Amino acid sequence: MNAIDKAPAPGAALRLISGNHACALGAVAAGCRFFAGYPITPSSEVAERLSRLLPEVDGVFVQMEDEIASIAAVIGASMGGVKALTATSGPGFSLKQENIGYAAGAEIPCVIVNVMRGGPSTGMPTRPSQSDIMQSRWGSHGDYPMIVLAPASVREIYTETIRAFYLAETCRTPVVLLYDQVIAQLTETVELSDGENRAPAERKWASGPRETYRPYAADEDGIPAMSRPGAGYRVHTTGLTHGENGFPTQNPEAVARNLGRLFTKFERHREAIDSWETLGCEDADVVIVAIGISARAAMRAIDIARAKGLRLGLFRPITLWPFPEKALRDATAGAHAVLVPEMNAGQLRLEVERILGSQRVHGLHRYDGEAISPEEIAARAQALAREKTT
Amino acid sequence: MKSLMRDTRIEIRIGGTGGQGLILCAKMLADALCTAGKHVAQSQTYEPTSRGGYCNSDLIISDREVDYPLATALDCLVLLDRMAVKPSWALLKPGALVIADTRLCPELPEGNYRVHHLPLSRTAIELGSERVANIVALGALAALGTLCERKALEQAVRADTPKSFLDINLDALSAGHRLGKQTAPLPA
Amino acid sequence: MSSTIVDSAAEFDVRDYLRKEMMPHFLCPGCGHGIALRALLWAIHELGIDKDKLAVVSGIGCAGRLSAYIDANTFHVTHGRPLAYATGLALARPDLHVVVITGDGDCLAIGGNHLIHACRRNLKLTCLMLNNEVYGMTGGQVSPTTSETRLTTTTPLGNAEPNFDACALAAAAGASFVGREVTHHVPKLKELIRAGLSHPGFAFVEVLSDCTEIFGRKNELGSSAEMVLRQKSELRPEAYRDTVDTPFRSNDLPTGVLTKTDRAEYGTAYRKAAAVQRAAKAAKSAAGISK
Numbered sequence: 091m092n093a094i095d096k097a098p099a100p101g102a103a104l105r106l107i108s109g110n111h112a113c114a115l116g117a118v119a120a121g122c123r124f125f126a127g128y129p130i131t132p133s134s135e136v137a138e139r140l141s142r143l144l145p146e147v148d149g150v151f152v153q154m155e156d157e158i159a160s161i162a163a164v165i166g167a168s169m170g171g172v173k174a175l176t177a178t179s180g181p182g183f184s185l186k187q188e189n190i191g192y193a194a195g196a197e198i199p200c201v202i203v204n205v206m207r208g209g210p211s212t213g214m215p216t217r218p219s220q221s222d223i224m225q226s227r228w229g230s231h232g233d234y235p236m237i238v239l240a241p242a243s244v245r246e247i248y249t250e251t252i253r254a255f256y257l258a259e260t261c262r263t264p265v266v267l268l269y270d271q272v273i274a275q276l277t278e279t280v281e282l283s284d285g286e287n288r289a290p291a292e293r294k295w296a297s298g299p300r301e302t303y304r305p306y307a308a309d310e311d312g313i314p315a316m317s318r319p320g321a322g323y324r325v326h327t328t329g330l331t332h333g334e335n336g337f338p339t340q341n342p343e344a345v346a347r348n349l350g351r352l353f354t355k356f357e358r359h360r361e362a363i364d365s366w367e368t369l370g371c372e373d374a375d376v377v378i379v380a381i382g383i384s385a386r387a388a389m390r391a392i393d394i395a396r397a398k399g400l401r402l403g404l405f406r407p408i409t410l411w412p413f414p415e416k417a418l419r420d421a422t423a424g425a426h427a428v429l430v431p432e433m434n435a436g437q438l439r440l441e442v443e444r445i446l447g448s449q450r451v452h453g454l455h456r457y458d459g460e461a462i463s464p465e466e467i468a469a470r471a472q473a474l475a476r477e478k479t480t
Numbered sequence: 481m482k483s484l485m486r487d488t489r490i491e492i493r494i495g496g497t498g499g500q501g502l503i504l505c506a507k508m509l510a511d512a513l514c515t516a517g518k519h520v521a522q523s524q525t526y527e528p529t530s531r532g533g534y535c536n537s538d539l540i541i542s543d544r545e546v547d548y549p550l551a552t553a554l555d556c557l558v559l560l561d562r563m564a565v566k567p568s569w570a571l572l573k574p575g576a577l578v579i580a581d582t583r584l585c586p587e588l589p590e591g592n593y594r595v596h597h598l599p600l601s602r603t604a605i606e607l608g609s610e611r612v613a614n615i616v617a618l619g620a621l622a623a624l625g626t627l628c629e630r631k632a633l634e635q636a637v638r639a640d641t642p643k644s645f646l647d648i649n650l651d652a653l654s655a656g657h658r659l660g661k662q663t664a665p666l667p668a
Numbered sequence: 669m670s671s672t673i674v675d676s677a678a679e680f681d682v683r684d685y686l687r688k689e690m691m692p693h694f695l696c697p698g699c700g701h702g703i704a705l706r707a708l709l710w711a712i713h714e715l716g717i718d719k720d721k722l723a724v725v726s727g728i729g730c731a732g733r734l735s736a737y738i739d740a741n742t743f744h745v746t747h748g749r750p751l752a753y754a755t756g757l758a759l760a761r762p763d764l765h766v767v768v769i770t771g772d773g774d775c776l777a778i779g780g781n782h783l784i785h786a787c788r789r790n791l792k793l794t795c796l797m798l799n800n801e802v803y804g805m806t807g808g809q810v811s812p813t814t815s816e817t818r819l820t821t822t823t824p825l826g827n828a829e830p831n832f833d834a835c836a837l838a839a840a841a842g843a844s845f846v847g848r849e850v851t852h853h854v855p856k857l858k859e860l861i862r863a864g865l866s867h868p869g870f871a872f873v874e875v876l877s878d879c880t881e882i883f884g885r886k887n888e889l890g891s892s893a894e895m896v897l898r899q900k901s902e903l904r905p906e907a908y909r910d911t912v913d914t915p916f917r918s919n920d921l922p923t924g925v926l927t928k929t930d931r932a933e934y935g936t937a938y939r940k941a942a943a944v945q946r947a948a949k950a951a952k953s954a955a956g957i958s959k
Contacts (some may be wrong), residue, residue: 278521319723323741441941
């Protein structure tokens, strides 16, 4: 018997749930009413939870025949106007990429959970990694915008799942929720009050007469209103480049106009999209940039280092893509070194180097299936501080 | 007796082999602590071989939100099988509390630890099922570690036990508690 | 001289169901796909399906492009995946009438896995597979239904692979409605599609449709009229057996409704089970409150 299924004691402020469980609860709270998925370690618990939760709220759960079918069914459900989620891990995420690109290009809202495990290929299915940082942004072919959220705790998986739906719906885009195996299967005490009382985000629906509705003509905010099948608009949706009327076109002007809008459509929503956390960056000699379990290790490393007189700080992007560039520059302005601990060979470091230049930026990389420990980070930061003084 | 709860961060590992109910045991303890308002992070080995192979579940307990949720230095180690000794011994803090099963984990390496060898599995067999050794261990841990109210623990055991196992689990918890209490406290 | 297309069913005007702004269409002269599209729209008309409640999902290829011409809620999705998209759409929106238009490559090669599972699942969908034995859009490569020995741009030695019998495959995978028809018999094709649309589960309809411009030319099969006439030669009923000398396809293919079984529709079964669970839970919590 899985004891975690038990309801919390009445009146308990805290409850113990796993990261994947929190994701399922967050999805339902956000108004998600459709899930399609395929079993894959270490994300299957999201599917298992939702197979029970969705029928309770008149939603639909379906286990599809493969990873591609899962994302396709999710996009199909969202085309029908229903908030939809799928969850997977690295190999499945790779398989979904073509259709994630379709959702980006046709501007169909959906949320894709990717629980990162060791790779490449089958890799280490039960071991954590953070090696899909680049795939989550650049995994599909062609140019397209992408929002990727990177929660670092069970509580944050819950709140970021809700925010993922909010951003997907309001920006008409696929949103990836990216977290590692440790956080996914960790059970933590959480208070699930945040976001629970917030009304689920509503998609911007088409209104007005059919004759004047242009499905890809955007308003001021860069987001075109979507039409719900059955509402009388009878529009065409395609993965081909399309004009404002939704029909395929290869007219260079029409293509450039629509794609130009697509690539920049998040710009007017950055306030809602950008999210990050800083810890002790104000006086830090060394600033750590990390996500997920590596950020949790950094939090402890700061305590260890500060006890020894070393001023360490943490910059943690919660929205990973688009990367909060300005916030990173501000947080690291006074630091003489920036350390990027991550469970891969240098993906986040590459982005940090792009923003800050490579001179101050150092990596601490592990790809052996073991989380980076607070002691490792503290020791490396101390070595960097020593380099500076000598 | 030294309480484990004096520090703000406490790390506990319950180690043994898959199928011994270690994760459930840790879950019950976590539930009891959660009810008491503590912040807990529970992790476990998550390998394809669930039965017979090495298995552990770790708890990190704190008064505030847990920062790093994985074990770094164990304050307490419960050993239900000798297989768990090797992967865990190097993580022990000096002076850590070690509770080991006399039958399944008879020999331990040297070290400056508060070691208690207790007949956990034997007690479980006497109660009628070796499967409740995890609950005996839980009782003993609660008594020796003074982690939480016994009542809260009993409530957690009740909540997480199927009806058919409830009586024996409650007996096992009491028996474990007695084992812990009867053990002469060792100098810290 | 009026250019109005007059149909045998006088009240059916195909233009009521087409997006006129998309004309002229892009199909080659002689292509059978237009006939299949017309038969589909005719059947939709006869059944009185509301265009606002009609959703057409299509994949990639010549057949995939047809959805754009239909005045309905149309979705032109990724190669091979229209059945998977349609599964999500139909499950999420049981009030919609969902039709899939796919080709032999889209449905049987890249999308083959989705086909067999859609057959097994028995969600209410109508899948219209237009079989022209070739990848026409990409220039004429061999497909899973290309007859043996046929020439294509990737079988210069003649196709050495046996082809799929799509209907036998669908039936074996558990489809509760399977049928096949040719573009030669327009009213019969309309009747078959109509029966498929009316079926309360997953309906698989294969339409044998000629690719005259690429496949026909490559294999020296004559004019489009000659190709359409050849369709009769290898298809039951037996009456047509002796009317044309050279068989177009190597094997005889039966037409009409081939399989029809009565099986629980997936969406209905799922929603029913969910309602039972919700009711049980509500009763339990009501009992808890009354205590």
